[in-house]
Amino acid sequence: MQTEILPELLATAEGREADEILRSCVHCGFCTATCPTYQLLGDELDGPRGRIYQIKSVLEGQTPTRVTQRHLDRCLTCRSCETTCPSGVRYARLLDIGRHLVEARVRRPLAERLLRRALVLTLPHPRRARWLLGLARFAAPLLPSGLRAKIPRAQTVGSIPPPLGRRRMLVLGGCVQSAATPATNAAAARILDRFGIDLVEVPExxxxxxxxxxxxxxxxxxxxxxxxxxxxxxxxxSGCEAILVNASGCGAMVKEYGEVLAGDPEYAAKAARVAELARDPAEILAGIEDLSALGPPGSGPRIAFHAPCSLQHGQGIRLVVESILSRFGYVLTQVPDAHLCCGSSGTYSMTQPELSRRLRDDKIAALTSESPARIATANIGCQLHLASGARVPVVHWLELLDPERIRPERACGE
Structure with missing residues (x-):
């Protein structure tokens, strides 16, 4: 794609990066076939190719409008288009640059500004997230059923193995995950304990x-x-061998620290090292040949696995979790259109609730098409979003391997 980006933008690192990305696009349109919002809305401007043209126009001097902003907002950043693209266009990075440019030039309505600011001030802060969640649970009986369904139930964490001075990995505690689904990291600690690995969470x-x-x-x-x-x-x-990130959305971000902080002379090298050490639990467990330390494989219940976009498209980890669950005896159902987003996508379910709900309902229909006993996923956002509409339990897939919980579950004959 030919470009004529404004000289003042080409003088910046982001402008040059955007120019390089744009020039790699051959505007073939393959990306539209796997774009969730294009599938729903049928509008070229709500597909990757249309958004690329809109960003290109802004970079070349066209004044962005509220309409431009709306089309960019509707993108889930699911990155399914990147998986499909034959030219390797780094669409998500271009979108980050384009959104930032538009945000600086188009003033949002007050309600949107307040919502976005409230999300930034609460959800990334674990204490605030826990307080907000506790308040929501207390007020749940007074809330409409639709809102009540979005409130996750309190989880029993169980025992957490203490560090014993063995092989050591860090674990990201996270924000919403630490408040809403603490059982995920606890399960990871118990699983890795069986393989002689200490999981260390740094409170800071x-x-x-x-x-x-x-x-x-x-x-x-x-x-x-x-x-x-x-x-x-x-x-x-001091020698930790990996940074375990049990939420695939967070994992995709941590693996990009090196890229995002490349221009920071104080942090660039450290960020690159952190990104190099970041691992999804699927990458760790896939490298363990014998999983028998978790218990003998058996005839497990039928499970539908939802592969989050951040796992299959963002991190490029495909069919790995499914293989691990199958090795452990679970029966995996077939999920139609497994490449499509569930509509969670970070805060998308709050900033674009109607589109998010439609995508969620379509995904639940696909996941339950073969009547699974449970739905498993690999990301906190997907887990909570699907659970708000599904009639079967939705869990993080690590909970299915948790040695503290797996035997009672199988004894029930699910």
Whole structure:
């Protein structure tokens, strides 16, 4: 694609990066076939190719409008288009650049500004998220059924193995995950304990930074990334072998720390090292040949696995979790259109509720088409979003391997 980007933008690192990305696009349109919003709305401007043209126009000097902003907002950043693209266009990175430019030039309505600011001020902060969740649970009986369904039930965490001075991995505690689904990290600690690995959580680390960064509160997002790097660095210096991130959306972000902070002379090298160490639990467990330490494989219940976009498209990890669950005896159902997004996508379910609900309902229909006993997924956002509409339990897939919980579950004969 030929470009004529404004000289003042080409003088910046982001402008040059955008120009390179645009020139790699051959506008073939393959991406529209796998774009969830294009499938729903049928509008070229609500597909990757149309959004690329809109960003290109802004970079070349066209004044963006509220309409431009709306079309960019509707993108889920699911990155399914990147998986499909034969030219390797880094669409998500271009979208980040384009949204930032538009945000600086188009003033949002007051209600949108307040909502986005409220999300940035609450959800990335674990204590605030826990307080908000506790308040929601207390008020649940007074809420409409639709809102009540979105409130996750309290989880029993169980025992967490203490560090024993063995192989050591860090784990990201996270923000919403630590408040809403603490059983996920607890299950990971018990699983890795069976393989002689200590899982260490550093209290000073928190949100991965993705939520603020993608809501264009860039400095707050970058600040969260730097705080995590500072918190983790003593453990990295002393030889921890990986950083486990059990929420695939956060994992995709942490793996991009090196790219996002490449222009920061103080943090660039450390960010690149953190990104290199980041691992999804599927990557760790796939490298373990014998899983019998978790218990003998058996005839497990039928499970529908929802592969989050951040796992299959963002991190490029495909069919790995399914293989692990199958090795452990679970029967995996076939899920139609498994490449499509469930509509969670970070804060999308709150900023674009109607589109998000339609995508969720379509995804639940696909996941339950073969009557599974449970739905498993790999991301906190997907887990909560699907659970708000599904009639079967929705769990993180690590809970299905948890040695503290797996035997009672199978004894029930689900």
């Amino acid at each position: 680390a928190g949100c991965c930074g993705a939520l603020a960064y993608h809501l264009d509160a860039r400095e707050e997002g970058l600040g969260a990334m730097r705080r995590n790097i500072d918190a983790w660095w003593p453990e990295i210096d």
